[in-house]
Amino acid sequence: MFKIDDSFEPHVGGSPLNIAVGLARLGEKVSYITKFSYDFFGDMLKDTLKSEGVDISLSVTDDDLHTTLAFAFVDEKKVPKFAIWNRSTADGALSYEDLSKVRIDEFDAFHFGSILFATPASDNILQFMGDVKKKGKYIFFDPNYRPHIAKDEGKYKADLLKGWKMADLVKCSMEDAKSIFNLDDFESILKVVKSIGKTVITDGENGAYVISKTATHIPAIRVNAVDTTGCGDAFMAGLIHDFARNDFKEENLVSASKFGTITAGMAAQKIGAITSFPKLEEVKRFLENLKEGFNG
Numbered sequence: 001m002f003k004i005d006d007s008f009e010p011h012v013g014g015s016p017l018n019i020a021v022g023l024a025r026l027g028e029k030v031s032y033i034t035k036f037s038y039d040f041f042g043d044m045l046k047d048t049l050k051s052e053g054v055d056i057s058l059s060v061t062d063d064d065l066h067t068t069l070a071f072a073f074v075d076e077k078k079v080p081k082f083a084i085w086n087r088s089t090a091d092g093a094l095s096y097e098d099l100s101k102v103r104i105d106e107f108d109a110f111h112f113g114s115i116l117f118a119t120p121a122s123d124n125i126l127q128f129m130g131d132v133k134k135k136g137k138y139i140f141f142d143p144n145y146r147p148h149i150a151k152d153e154g155k156y157k158a159d160l161l162k163g164w165k166m167a168d169l170v171k172c173s174m175e176d177a178k179s180i181f182n183l184d185d186f187e188s189i190l191k192v193v194k195s196i197g198k199t200v201i202t203d204g205e206n207g208a209y210v211i212s213k214t215a216t217h218i219p220a221i222r223v224n225a226v227d228t229t230g231c232g233d234a235f236m237a238g239l240i241h242d243f244a245r246n247d248f249k250e251e252n253l254v255s256a257s258k259f260g261t262i263t264a265g266m267a268a269q270k271i272g273a274i275t276s277f278p279k280l281e282e283v284k285r286f287l288e289n290l291k292e293g294f295n296g
Helices: 015-025 040-051 096-100 122-135 155-168 174-181 186-198 233-243 250-267 278-289
Strands: 034-039 060-062 069-074 078-087 109-112 140-141 167-172 199-202 208-211 213-219
Touching: 015 040, 015 109, 015 233, 015 250, 034 040, 096 122, 122 140, 122 155, 140 155, 140 186, 155 174, 155 208, 167 174, 174 186, 174 199, 186 199, 186 208, 199 233, 199 250, 208 250, 213 250, 233 250, 250 278
Parallel strands: 034 060, 109 140, 140 167, 167 199
Antiparallel strands: 069 078, 199 208, 208 213
């Protein structure tokens, strides 16, 4: 059972948004593409992204629809659970016309998330990412599965798999992989994932697994975890940042994933998602402390 206080505190977040901010804090030049609402929450999203140095000039605003809301509850194991209100919201109305205005050649890589796969925007996103793939741009995907948020659960899961197969690299949590594939054990998940493509499976304090032709385990760094909300996104931001520094070469995927464990571990030491994400200079200091024997 969750103990729920009599109030909620608003925080800006959402997996792709979190990753955009995480990358900006690591010094990357990032654009965030969505459809904002006209309401107070939409203004919060815009203001936060601008303050973090994320470009939103390619996004549009809908004057009629509201913002998607996700209510987060942290259980006794410090694992976040979510209740998502996503019916008839602005980002779910993102059209292919909105997306097709993006000049794909101006970007080195694209990342997309999956919560919108439970909305009418799903087909539009997949169509646009197909355009991105044709242009030969590197594609990252993070499939977050949330039950009971789609009117058509079968299509929702089918689109998750389409996105998975379309991407050059997928980062997925162990919990999400179990739900998407209806499997309970890692060996079965490993077999399925190997047949699809390059994947990094994150498993909280158990670390991560880089899966290509073989599977490489990367231990998590030891820290005093306070809140794991957004740690998967912090991992993804760190992975993309380090992987991009080495031109997305597969032989550097393990080292990039190790960098991801650093950014995730640092985020776990603070409360909140975006507010806990480290800046590049903080990561450098943390790595220096590790060299000197610091272990959390």
